[in-house]
Amino acid sequence: MSSTTDTPTETPRDDVRDAEIARVCSALGTAVVDSLVKPNDDMWIRVTADAWRSTGETLKSLGYTYFGFISAIDWLPSPYGRGEDDPTAPPVERSTVIKQGYAGGDTRFQVIARLVQPFTTLGINIKVDVDDSLMAIDSWSQVFAGANWHERETHEMFGIGFNGHPDLRNMYLPTDFEGHPLRKDFPLLARMVKPWPGIVDVEPLPGDDSEEEGVAS
C-alpha cells in the first residue's frame, strides 16, 4: 500500500507488516485515508470518521481482538510552552502551525486507538480525524467492551463526544468541571501559579551589561 512520504528512505522491508496492512486496507476499502508501516516497529492507518465504527468491527473480525486503548491527540502547539515564561516580560510569540504525525491528518483533534492481535503481538494504531465543528465520532463501546472507560476518559479530557456511548460521565474530574484538561489551550495551573525559578539569572556586575559566562575555578 501507499506509504506517506515521511518514511525513512532506506529501511529494511518488513514483509509481515506489509502483508498485514495490505490485508487490513483491502478489508476496509475506501475507509482508509492513509496508512504507514514502520518496518519491524508498528503500523498506522487513518480512516474516515464515518467508517470509524465499522473499522473497529472489521478489524475485530480480522483477528485484532485485543483492545489496547483509545485516546486522542490535540495537535495544536501549546500556547503556553512549558510554562516557563517570565510573567513580567512581554508574552512570547509561539507558532500555531499544526504539525501532524504519522499517517497525516486534517484536523486539530485526532482520536487514536490501538488494537492488537493476541499471541502475534501485531498491533495496529488507528487514527481518525475529528471534525472541529462536530467534535464527535461513533463509539466503539459496543464493539469492544473495554472502550467504554477509554471513551469516557477521552470525552472528559478532550471534549470529544462518542455517539452511542451509554454513559459519558466524567471519570476523574468533578461533574461540574469546566474545560478539557488535555487540550493544549488548557493551562496547566501548577506552572502558572508561581514563576519558574529558572527565570532569574545571576545578577551582573553593576554597570556591566555584557553577556558573559561565569568562570569556573
Add this chain to the structure above:
Amino acid sequence: MNLATLLSADLPYWAQSLLRVLGGLVAVLLPAGTVVYLFLFKMMSFMQSRLGPMEAGPQGSMQLFAEVGKWLQKEDIYPARADKFIFKLAPLIVLASTFLLVVVVPFGPDALFTNFEAGVFYALAVSSVSVLGILIAGWASANKYSLLGGLRAAGQLIAYELPMVLAVVGVVIQAGTMNLQQIVLAQNADSMFGFSGLGNPYVITQFVGFIVFMIAVQAELTQTPFDMPIAESELVSGYMTEYSGFRFLIFFIGEFATAGVFSMIASVLFLGGWAVPFSWFGWTTIDSIDNWMNIVGPLILFTKMIVIVFFIMWVRFSFPRFREDQLQKFAWKVLIPVSLANIMVTAILKVAF
C-alpha cells in the same frame, strides 16, 4: 480459714458484696489484660516476625495502660444521626454480658460467686445477651457498614448458639448435672477406663463436643475466621465503626474479656476446671479438698484459660475469614449434625455403661 465461712458468716453483707464486685472485676479485667498483652501484642507480633510494643515498660508490658490512657483522652464522638441513648447503651450491654457470664465460673472449691444449679444453662443464655448489644450498636450508629456488621453478628451468633448448646449437652449428659462446680468435680473424681491418674477430663471422652464447642466459641467471640461482623477489610470495623474513645475501649475490653471468660468456661467444661485429679491427693468429695485449693485453683484455671486462648488466637492470626453464607452453611450443615450425632452417641454410651 474457710473462705465460705469468711464470706457467709464473718462479714457484713456490704463487705461481701464489695468483695464479690472486686472479685468480678479482677476475674474479668485480669484475663482481658493478659490476653491482650500476651496474645494480641506479643504472640501476634512474634508470629509475624516482629517484636510488638517494646517501649512502654519492660518488653512493652505497660503498653496496655498506655493504650487505655490514650482511649480515655479521646473525644467522645457520636454520629449526628445516631440514636444517642442506645448508641451509648450498646457497649455497656456487651460488657455486662461478660460480667454476667463470669458469675457462674467456679474458681475453687469455695471460691465462687454463685453455686448455680443450672449453671450451664445460665451461661449459654447470658452469653447471647452480647448479641443484643452488638445489634443495637450496629443499628444505632446510623452507618450502613455498622448495620451490615450488626446484622451479620446477629445471624452469626444465632447460628452458633445452637451448636454450642448442643456440644455442651454431651458434657451435661456425661456429668449428669448442669452445675458447673459439679461438672468440675465429676471430671476430676472420675476415672477413665479404670485409670484415675488423670481424672476424666471431658476433652478426651467428649472430643467431638470439644471441637464443636471451640469452633462455636471462635464464632461467638467473632474472631477470625468468623470475624465477619468486624471484617476490617470489608465493613471497616462493622458495628464498631462509629465508636471511639471510651466506648470503643469498652467494646475492646468486652471482646477480650469474653474471650477469657469463654476460655474459662471451656476449661471448666472440658479440661477439668480449677481442680487437679482427686486421686493425686486422695480426695474423694468436695469437702475433703484441702483449703489451699482456693488459692491454687484459680491459678490452675487461669493457666488452662491461657492455653485455650492461645489456640483461639493462634487460629485467629493464621486464617483468612469465611464468607457469611459459607459460615451459615458450615454451622447448619456440619456443626449441628455433628453435635447431634455426638449427643446420640453419648446418650447411648451413658445408658449402656
Add this chain to the structure above:
Amino acid sequence: MSLLGDRQQLAYIAAQAADARVNVELETEGMTLNIGPQHPATHGTLRIIARLDGEQVLWADPSCGYMHRGYEKLTEVRSYPQVTALVNRIDWLGSFANEVPFILAAEKLMGVEAPSRAQHIRTILFELSRIANVTLFLGDLGVQLGAVTPVFFAFRDREYVLNLIEGATGGRFHPNFDRIGGLKDDLPAGFIDETRNVMKKLRGFCDQIEDLLFGNEIFQSRTRGIGVIPKDVALQYGMSGANLRASGVDWDLRRDQKLPLAYDKVDFKVITHPDGDSFARCWVRLQEVRESTRIVDQLLETIPAGPIMAKVPKIIKVPEGEAWVSTENPLGEMGYYVVSQGDMGPFRVKIRSASFNNISITPWLLKGVYVPDIITILASLYFILGDIDR
C-alpha cells in the same frame, strides 16, 4: 477443572439470584453502599458505589479519579529525563518497570539502543520490581480476606528486594535509574551475590504463602469460582498480565514481543490457569514470583561486561515521530504512546496503564456477587490507584 465459560458465570449468578428471591418476595428495600473512597480494601482511593439487596450486589459502579494527577498533561511540560522521574510514580510498587517502556519508546524514536549490559541490568531490575510489587500483593491478599499475618511476611521479604533496588539505584521506591541510551550507573559491587541470596529467600516466602494462604481451605472456598472472567471477555476489555493469563490466555509480552531487553536470553515458563476465577488470578501471580526469581538467577549468571551508556548527546532532543512501546509490567501491559515533535520534551504521551483496563471490567464482574466477594474480586484483580488514575 474445566474452563469456566460464560454459561457457568450465568449459572453462578442465577444460583445467587435464586437465593435472593426470598428477599424479593419480602419486598425489601435496596441500599446503596458507598465503598470508599477511603476504605481499607481499595489500595488507595477507589470508590465503588454498590446497590445492595441485603448483602448481594445488584450493580456496582467504580468511580475513580480521587488520585488523578494528570500525568498526561504533566508530561507535556517536562523534558524526557523529567518524565522518567514522573512515570516512576504511576505504579508506585513496581516503579522501575514503569520507566522501561517509556525509555524504550524514546530510544526507539531516537534510534539508539542501550548496550547489552544495560539491557541486562534493566531486565534484572525490571524483574526485581515485579517481585517487589507482587510480593506485596500476596500479603495484601491475605489482609483483604481477613488473614493478618501474610502481609507482614510480605513486607519482610519485599524489604530485601527494596534494599537491592535501593543499593543499585539509590531510590527505594522511585529509582529513576533509566536514561535514554542506558542506565545512570553501573551495579555496585556485591549486588550479584546479594541478589542470589534474596532470590532464595523469596522462594521460601512463596512456599510460606502457599502453605499459609493458598493451601488454606477457607481461602480456597472464598476465591474459587468467584469473579470468573472468560477468555473472550478478558480480551475485549483489554485485560492484561496475570488477569489475562488466569483466564487461560497464553500471552506474555516478555516472551512474545521483541524488545531490547534480555528476556530472549533466559528460559522461563509463562504461567496460565484455565479457570479465570479469583483463585486462578492469585495463583498465577504467586507462580510468577517464583518464575521471576528464576529469571533473575539466570540473568545474574550472564551479565555481559561493557559500558552501560550508548552514545547520546548531553542535551536530549528526540526527533519527530510516534512510537508505541509496551512491556509486561507487574500489573499487566503498560504502554506509552509517545508523540515527539523534536523538542526537549514529548508532545503528547498516552499512558496506557494496565489497571485502568483491568478495573474497567468491574461493573460487569460485580453484578450478583456478595459484599465480601467485592473485596475478593478487587483484591484478585490487583489494581493500584496510581495506575488507574495516572
Add this chain to the structure above:
Amino acid sequence: MAKVPGLVKGLGVTFGTMMKTFKEGSNTVQYPHVKETPPLRARGVIALHEGNCTSCMLCVRSCPDWCIYIEGHKEMAPPRRAGGAARKVNKLDRFDIDYALCMYCGICVDVCPFDALFWSPEYEYSEPRIADLLHDKTKLGEWMETVPEAPELEVGADKKGKK
C-alpha cells in the same frame, strides 16, 4: 498418602515463625535505638559543596518540581596567576532546596557540571513545620560531611566512567 490439610499447614507456618522469632530474633529493628544503614547510593538528602557552585542555574532549570532557588551576583575576583587580569566570578547568594517539594529524582545532581551537588544517605531531617524543610545553603553545606564515597562497581563494569 493423606494430605495434610491446609488449615493445619497454615497453623504450622505461624507457629514456626513464632518459634523462629523467639530463637533468632525478629526481622524488625527498634528504630530510634537501632538504625539500619542505608546503602551508599541512597538518595536521602542533597548536599551542596558551595565552593564548586558557579550558580550556572542548570539544576534550577532542570528541576521538574521547581524546588531549587538560586540567586547570585557577579563580582571581581583577584587574578588566578600573578599579573593576570582580574576575573569576573559568579558569587552565590542563595541556594535553597525546598524538600517539601523535592521528589528526590536526582536530576539536579546529574546535571551539575561542576560537582557541586551530591547525594547523602542521611534521612533524619523531618520537621514539625513544613517551612523548615526549605534548606538554605549553610544547611545544605552541612550535609557534605555525610556524603559517602561512591561504591565499588560490580565485575564487568566499565570503570572509566563517572565520578
